[in-house]
Amino acid sequence: MATYSHSKICCFEQCPLKYKFQYIDKIKTDIEQTVEAFLGSMVHETLEKLYTDLKFQKVMSLDELLEFYNDLWQKNWNDAIVIVKKGYEKENYRRMGEKFITDYYNHYYPFNQGKVLGLETTEFVDLNDEYKFHVRIDRLNEADEGVYEVHDYKTGGYLPEQAAVDEDKQLAMYSLWVLRTFGNVKKVKLIWHYLAFDKELVSERTNDQIMDLRRETIQRIKKIEAAKEFPPNVSRLCDWCQFRPICPQFKHLYKIEDMKPEEYLEDDGVKLVNKYAEMQEKIKDLSEELEKVRERLIEFAKKEDVDVVFGSDIKASVSSYESFSFPSKNQRKEFNEIVKKIGLWDELAVVDTYELAKKIKNKELHEELIKILEKFIEKKKTDMIRISRSMNNNNNC
Numbered sequence: 039m040a041t042y043s044h045s046k047i048c049c050f051e052q053c054p055l056k057y058k059f060q061y062i063d064k065i066k067t068d069i070e071q072t073v074e075a076f077l078g079s080m081v082h083e084t085l086e087k088l089y090t091d092l093k094f095q096k097v098m099s100l101d102e103l104l105e106f107y108n109d110l111w112q113k114n115w116n117d118a119i120v121i122v123k124k125g126y127e128k129e130n131y132r133r134m135g136e137k138f139i140t141d142y143y144n145h146y147y148p149f150n151q152g153k154v155l156g157l158e159t160t161e162f163v164d165l166n167d168e169y170k171f172h173v174r175i176d177r178l179n180e181a182d183e184g185v186y187e188v189h190d191y192k193t194g195g196y197l198p199e200q201a202a203v204d205e206d207k208q209l210a211m212y213s214l215w216v217l218r219t220f221g222n223v224k225k226v227k228l229i230w231h232y233l234a235f236d237k238e239l240v241s242e243r244t245n246d247q248i249m250d251l252r253r254e255t256i257q258r259i260k261k262i263e264a265a266k267e268f269p270p271n272v273s274r275l276c277d278w279c280q281f282r283p284i285c286p287q288f289k290h291l292y293k294i295e296d297m298k299p300e301e302y303l304e305d306d307g308v309k310l311v312n313k314y315a316e317m318q319e320k321i322k323d324l325s326e327e328l329e330k331v332r333e334r335l336i337e338f339a340k341k342e343d344v345d346v347v348f349g350s351d352i353k354a355s356v357s358s359y360e361s362f363s364f365p366s367k368n369q370r371k372e373f374n375e376i377v378k379k380i381g382l383w384d385e386l387a388v389v390d391t392y393e394l395a396k397k398i399k400n401k402e403l404h405e406e407l408i409k410i411l412e413k414f415i416e417k418k419k420t421d422m423i424r425i426s427r428s429m430n431n432n433n434n435c
C-alpha cells in the first residue's frame with residue numbers, strides 16, 4: 039500500500055520537480071533545513087515535552103520549559119540551516135520561539151483543557167485498498183466524552199482567515215482517522231494554534247465533507263501517480279526550497295554567486311545573456327525608429343503624389359490597399375451564425391489550433407478526445423528565451 043502525507047501531496051502541487059527530487063530521486067542536499075522549519079521543530083518538541091511531563095503529573099514551570107527549549111536549540115543548531123530573510127539572524131528566530139512558548143504557557147496554564155490522548159502521532163488511515171494517509175497530529179485531546187480535538191501548532195508569521203481554515207485539508211483528513219479509531223465520536227474539533235499571534239482558530243467538518251475529502255485526496259494521489267513529467271514551478275516558495283542548487287531554475291545562479299567579479303564576467307552564461315539582452319534592446323530601439331521612418335516615407339509619397347521614392351541605389355514602392363476589419367474573436371457569435379446560415383462556414387472556418395494546443399497542454403480535454411486527435415498532432419519542443427530582471431544577483435555587474 040502506498041503511503042501519502044499531506045506534505046507529500048502538497049509538495050507535488052507546489053512544484054512537481056521538487057516532488058521528484060524529494061520523493062522519487064530521494065536527493066539529499068547540503069541545505070537540509072531552513073531556519074523557519076528548524077524553529078518550528080524546536081517549538082513542537084518543546085510543547086511535546088510539556089504535555090509528556092503532564093502525563094506523568096509533572097507541570098513544568100515556564101523557566102524549566104524555556105531552558106529545555108534553549109538547550110534543544112543549542113544542541114541541534116548547525117551551519118547547514120539557512121536563513122533566507124535578509125536582515126535577521128539566528129538569535130532573532132531563537133527569541134521568537136521563546137516568545138511563542140511563553141505566550142502559549144501563560145494562555146493555557148495549568149493545561150487542564152481535556153485529556154491528552156496522543157502527541158506527535160505516527161498513525162495511518164486507509165483511504166482505499168491502494169493508499170494510506172499519514173496522520174501526524176501534534177496533540178490529540180478528548181475535551182469531553184466523545185468530543186475530540188485535533189490540535190496543530192503553527193509557528194509561521196501568517197494568520198489565515200477563518201474561511202481558509204474551514205477549507206483546510208490536512209486536519210480534516212486527520213478527523214477521518216479519529217472517526218474510524220474511536221467508537222464514541224460525537225464531534226471532532228480542528229484547532230490551530232497560531233503561536234506568533236497567540237490565537238486559536240477552530241473549525242469542524244461534517245461526515246459527508248470528510249468522505250468527500252477522502253475521495254478528493256484519492257484523486258489528487260492518482261494525479262501524482264499518473265505524472266510522467268515533473269516540470270519546475272517557480273513561486274515565492276522557491277526561496278525556501280532546499281533543491282535550489284540543483285534546480286535548473288537556479289543552478290546557474292549558484293554557480294556564479296560566489297565568483298569574484300572578474301571571474302563572473304568571464305562566465306559564458308553571463309556573457310551570453312548580457313549580449314542577448316543588449317541586442318534585444320537595440321532591436322527594440324531600431325524597430326521604433328524604423329516605424330517612424332516608415333510613417334514619414336508614406337507621408338512624403340502622399341505629399342509628393344508619387345508611388346515610388348528613389349534612394350541612392352534602392353527604391354521604395356509605396357502603395358495602399360483596401361483592408362477589412364471583422365468583429366473581434368469574443369464578439370463573433372452573431373457573425374459566425376450568419377456565416378453558417380449563408381452556407382460559407384464549411385468553406386471558411388478553420389480550427390483555432392492555438393486554443394486547441396492550449397487546451398491539450400492544460401489538460402482541459404478528456405484523454406479519449408486527445409487520443410482521437412493524436413494522429414494529427416506532432417509534438418515538438420520549442421526553445422524560447424525570455425529576458426527579465428533577476429533580483430537574486432548580488433554581483434552588480
Ligand code: SF4
Pocket residue numbers: 053055056270271272273275276279280281282285286287288
Ligand atoms: S527551486 Fe522552486 S522550481 Fe526549483 S525545485 Fe525548488 S520549488 Fe521547484
